[in-house]
Amino acid sequence: MAGLRSRVLSRVPVRSARSVVEAGCGTGSVLSTLAAVAANPVTGIDRDEACLETAGRACPPGTVLMQGDLEAMRLPGADLFVFSHVLLHISDLGRFLTRVRRALRGGGYAAVLCEYDWTAASGGPGPGLIAELVTALRASGIIARSSEEMLDLFRRAGFRTIASGVERGIPAAPGEAFLASLGIAPDAGPVRPGTGAVLSLPVFWGVFRKD
Secondary structure, three states: OHHHHHHOOOOOOOOOOOEEEEEEEOOOOHHHHHHHHOOOEEEEEEEOOHHHHHHHHOOOOOOEEEEOOOOOOOOOEEEEEEEEEEEEHOHHHHHHHHHHHHHEEEEEEEEEEEEOOOOEEEOOOOOOOOHHHHHHHHHHOOOOOOHHHHHHHHHOOEEEEEEEEOOOOOOOHHHOOHHHHOOOOOOOOHOOOOOOOOOOOOOOEEEEEEE
């Protein structure tokens, strides 16, 4: 993921942007990278207070942290919005992206570093693994969207696509930290120890511009 993140960020003006916002910054793993590169202070938004406290320790002084619901709050103006593992948590993604475009200054960018395409996921053993996982995701408020749907929603919101793609998933056993990030208990039926569960998740990425 780190390599893909670097490749996507190399396509946008992180260093020269007057303002950079990461929507859904979590504990600050991406935000700290942005803050280390950007010439101006960056802003991270998350609804979880504990995550923001961790992000504050991970990021340099001057980093702005805002607590709020991305779908309800007023988004700050920016030259660059960055998203990583957050778009599947947005219930009305089309409306949200329209609001992001409005918040961007002319010529601004939106960068999607990593979003899983659960509609193209594969795994086993048994054909029911993915269906059970997607059901668990929905119960946690995560929406399984395809890469094509996400790309189309950016276009419908008025963005111009600069570059986008889908990285092929690498089959691996789902780790506890990964499952926890999705709200799935490590002892849940389809992934409990001893099942030999293996999961392959394609990753959608993209760079979009407001002209």
